[in-house]
Amino acid sequence: MTKTRLLTILLLNAAGFLLFFSWYLPAGHGFWWPIDSGLFHFFNHKIVENQTFLWFVAVTNNRAFDACSLLCMGLLMLWFWRGADPAGRRRVVLIGLTMLMTAVVLNLLGQSLIPVQRTSPSLSFGDVVRVRDLLPNVPTKDASRDSFPGDHGMMLLIFAGFMWRYFGQKAFMVGLAIFIVFALPRMMIGAHWLTDIFVGSFSVVLIGLSWVLLTPLSDRVISLLNRTLPGKYKQINNN
Structure with missing residues (x-):
């Protein structure tokens, strides 16, 4: 590793x-608190005032919409998989496995090492309107007993990082777009504070x-998986 990279x-x-x-x-979390509380109350009022917005946050925080985020990530990986030769296709799969392992480890470390136990804004104020009360027949995630750090946003950011490292800037920009589309609804509905995600x-x-x-490290994990997992085309070139 070069000195520039270490820096x-x-x-x-x-x-x-x-x-x-x-x-x-x-x-009181300093300047972050008025941003957190102000954004929550802004969107919470919108839930009452605007029926379209109510349905938007209800649908985008349904578990099925989480599956859509996985589908979008999978489709982007599939794009690069389809354009590769057989050895390259194996490498794309191994990159995906390494990314998932990284996400699990960082999420566990974040949850265990950060000394914060924080409920979502929908459970922190007395004057809250919850989506599940307005649309009781629509299953949606509008609250969390431990919202910091945001694990969903973390996974999406890790995906974007892997896209940048192994597939380039354009893939990174698509990854960031996926992050924005699928992470912000959690904040809009009150299941996460802004700082759960952006801090x-x-x-x-x-x-x-x-x-x-x-x-x-990531290249070595990919190489290790390549040597140990069964299948053809085990020889890959690490970047």
């Missing part, structure tokens, strides 16, 4: 820690994912 990792780690502590250390998820990814993608 990049350390800068990303510093940004992650600064982002987290800018929220964690100040009393919690981002800080974990900045700190943890940089050591995976900017070091030889």
Whole structure:
């Protein structure tokens, strides 16, 4: 690993820690609190005022919509899989497995090491209108007993990071678009605070994912999986 890359990792780690502590250390979460509470109440009022918006957040926070996020990620991976030769197709699959392993590990570390137990805004205020009360027959996720850091947003950010590392800038931009489309509805419905995603998820990814993608670690995991998993075309070229 070059000195430049190590410096990049350390800068990303510093940004992650600064982002987290800018929220964690100040009393009442400092300048983040009015942003968090203001956005929640803005969208919570919209749920009552606008029937179209009510149905939008109900549908986009249904478990079936979560499956749509997996489908979008899978389709992007499929695009690169279809354009590769047999050995390259195996490599795309191994990249996907490495990404899933990374997501599980970083999510477990984030949940266990961050000293925060936080309920979602829909459970934190007394003047809340919940979607499940307005649409009782529509199953939707509008609350969480432990919302920080946002695990759904974290997974989407990890996906975008892997797209950048192995498939380039255009794939990264598509990954970011998937993140925005599928992470923001959680905030709009009140299942997550803004900072669950843009502080919690981002800080974990900045700190943890940089050591995976900017070091030889991810390439070595892919190589290990290639040697140990059955199938043809085991020889791949690591970037």
